[in-house]
Amino acid sequence: MILVSVLVLCSVVAVRSSPHADLVAQLAKSDSRIAHDILEDASLDVPELVRKYGYPLEVHDVVTQDGYILGVHRIPHGRDRNNKPGPRPVVFLMHGLFSSSADWVVKGPGCSFAYILAEEGFDVWMGNARGTYYSRRHLTLNPNSKRTGTFWRFSWDEIGNRDLPAMIDYALAVSGRDGLHYVGHSQGTTVFFVMGSLRPVYNQKILSMHAFAPVAYMAHNENPVFRFLAPYALRIELALSLIGFTEFLPNNQATTWAGQNFCMDDVKWQPLCTNLIFLLAGRNEEQFNATLLPLKLGHTPAGASSRQIIHYAQGIHQNVFRRFNHGTTIGNILAYGTAQPPDYDLSRITAPVYLHYTPNDPLAHLADVERLYKELPNPTKHRVPLNTFNHVDFIWAIDADTLLYYPTIELIKSLDSHFTDK
Numbered sequence: 573m574i575l576v577s578v579l580v581l582c583s584v585v586a587v588r589s590s591p592h593a594d595l596v597a598q599l600a601k602s603d604s605r606i607a608h609d610i611l612e613d614a615s616l617d618v619p620e621l622v623r624k625y626g627y628p629l630e631v632h633d634v635v636t637q638d639g640y641i642l643g644v645h646r647i648p649h650g651r652d653r654n655n656k657p658g659p660r661p662v663v664f665l666m667h668g669l670f671s672s673s674a675d676w677v678v679k680g681p682g683c684s685f686a687y688i689l690a691e692e693g694f695d696v697w698m699g700n701a702r703g704t705y706y707s708r709r710h711l712t713l714n715p716n717s718k719r720t721g722t723f724w725r726f727s728w729d730e731i732g733n734r735d736l737p738a739m740i741d742y743a744l745a746v747s748g749r750d751g752l753h754y755v756g757h758s759q760g761t762t763v764f765f766v767m768g769s770l771r772p773v774y775n776q777k778i779l780s781m782h783a784f785a786p787v788a789y790m791a792h793n794e795n796p797v798f799r800f801l802a803p804y805a806l807r808i809e810l811a812l813s814l815i816g817f818t819e820f821l822p823n824n825q826a827t828t829w830a831g832q833n834f835c836m837d838d839v840k841w842q843p844l845c846t847n848l849i850f851l852l853a854g855r856n857e858e859q860f861n862a863t864l865l866p867l868k869l870g871h872t873p874a875g876a877s878s879r880q881i882i883h884y885a886q887g888i889h890q891n892v893f894r895r896f897n898h899g900t901t902i903g904n905i906l907a908y909g910t911a912q913p914p915d916y917d918l919s920r921i922t923a924p925v926y927l928h929y930t931p932n933d934p935l936a937h938l939a940d941v942e943r944l945y946k947e948l949p950n951p952t953k954h955r956v957p958l959n960t961f962n963h964v965d966f967i968w969a970i971d972a973d974t975l976l977y978y979p980t981i982e983l984i985k986s987l988d989s990h991f992t993d994k
Contacts, residue, residue: 607837610863614870618645618674618698618706625681627651627690634742635711636702636734643706644739645673645698646746650691651681661779661990662747663694664740668758668785668967669728669880670821672705673698674871675757675967679864685755685967685977692981693991697743697752701731701763705823705874715819724818727883727896728759732766737774744777751777753984757784757966758935759880765893765944768921778923780987782980784966785936786927788918788944790884791891794934798881798888805885806899812878820881821873835865845869854934854962859969868968893918918947925951926983928976930961954979 613621622629622645630646649655665686667675676686676698689696700706703724708715713723744752756764761783767774768781790798801808812818835845846862883896895913898904904913925948929941945951956965958975965972985991 610867613678613680614867618672618677618871621674622647622677625651625687627681627687632742632746634738636738638730638734639711639713640702640707640735641709641711642702642735642739643673643700643709644742645700645706646743647686647690647696647698649695650693651687653691654693659748660693660695661984661988662697662743662749662752663689663984664697664699664743664752664754666699666736666754666756666760666763667701667704667874668756668760669884670873670876671757671759671967672823672871672874673700674874678867678871679968683973685972688973688977689981692985694753694984695747695749697739697747699736699739701728701735701759701876702726703819703875703877703880707735708822708875721813721818724877725879726877727879728763729766729883729896731759731880732763733770736763736767737771740774740777751779753780753782753988754778755782755784755980758787758963760784761786762788765918765921766916768923769916769918772920772922775921775923780984781923781925782984783925783927784976785933785963786929786941786944787936788893788916789891789940790888790935790937792937792939793888794937798884798935801881801885802889805882805889806897808885809879809882809899812882818878820876820878822875823871823873830869835862835869837863849964853964854932856932856960856962856965856969858960859958859962859965859971861968861970864968918944919949922949924987926954926980927951928954928956928966928980930956930958930965932960933963935963954983 616624619629619631627647628649630648632644632646634642634644636642649657649660665676667673677684681687686696686698710723715723717723740752744750754764764781765788834841836842842862842865845865846860879896886897887893892915894915895908897913898907901911904911908914927941927945929936931938945953956975961969961975966976969975
């Protein structure tokens with residue numbers, strides 16, 4: 573019965589733009605089973621969530637060269653179709669800032685990208701960057717230590733340079749494949765560009781890369797938080813390190829509680845929750861399902877280091893795509909051998925890159941996407957066919973499946989010999 577009610581919710585979400593959308597939405601609100609599932613799913617972790625809906629789920633621990641233990645989640649095959657074990661093309665999904673692998677499953681079967689990929693015949697791997705809820709571990713360092721904060725001394729430079737290569741190598745070894753298709757959202761695209769620049773040998777392992785809301789250059793971004801922080805990036809980094817504030821927005825019961833008490837349907841504060849998201853990610857009311865806010869806030873934010881935000885702020889302020897500035901000549905020389913951090917050399921990214929973008933994205937602005945496009949050796953642009961589509965819509969939009977997911981799958985299939993040889 574639980575499964576049926578969530579599938580009903582998924583159907584409700586998909587038809588809200590129809591002439592009967594208001595009636596269907598009202599029915600959904602009155603269905604206590606659906607409300608129960610939203611609250612329950614908000615409290616489940618990714619393995620519990622995936623298994624609840626009858627999909628196979630494997631949890632793998634991947635250890636990086638510098639000792640971080642990364643939780644990687646795998647859906648090896650579908651539930652309803654393509655549901656027999658066996659070799660199949662690999663798709664690796666990488667989340668954005670403050671997110672986790674939950675992004676790819678949180679909307680449920682028939683709606684979320686990971687489930688759709690599995691049903692379409694793919695072996696789906698979902699990464700989790702160091703410091704997130706599922707990768708908050710290390711062989712020797714304590715993430716809860718306030719005395720040194722050593723665990724948190726990383727930005728998305730280390731995620732791209734160390735985490736991604738380790739997870740990609742592991743996924744290919746377990747699956748027995750020579751290459752995979754990569755899909756990243758927001759920071760998940762940034763870290764790929766870092767890897768392709770610093771570790772160009774990995775371009776040979778990428779059959780295709782799909783950048784949902786591509787983020788490298790951010791000089792034109794319209795996010796008020798990043799624009800405020802940008803001029804003061806180095807001073808903020810120093811101040812945060814002095815007071816031991818190194819972890820930013822971890823996943824905890826407080827955000828789940830807030831989602832359930834302030835953002836549920838019929839709660840007077842729900843419009844404030846919605847407007848806050850619109851302020852940070854762009855307004856698109858017709859594609860935003862506020863009913864699912866408690867579920868989303870049960871899984872996001874999932875944690876990050878303060879340096880990840882500071883690193884973005886540095887790039888915005890200087891209009892560059894550059895390695896992390898440690899703030900001192902000595903610090904940079906020790907890290908890079910130069911007084912100033914070097915730029916990422918995008919010309920080294922030879923893998924085929926598909927930039928999926930939208931004009932209503934305040935974080936991946938059209939001007940910045942165009943600059944990225946011109947500097948990549950092998951890019952293709954794909955504009956999402958809805959002008960109001962925004963940054964979080966790549967994950968949360970009601971019609972993300974028809975506007976983005978299925979077109980991306982068809983593109984991947986056209987590039988993969990497993991499908992084209994048939």
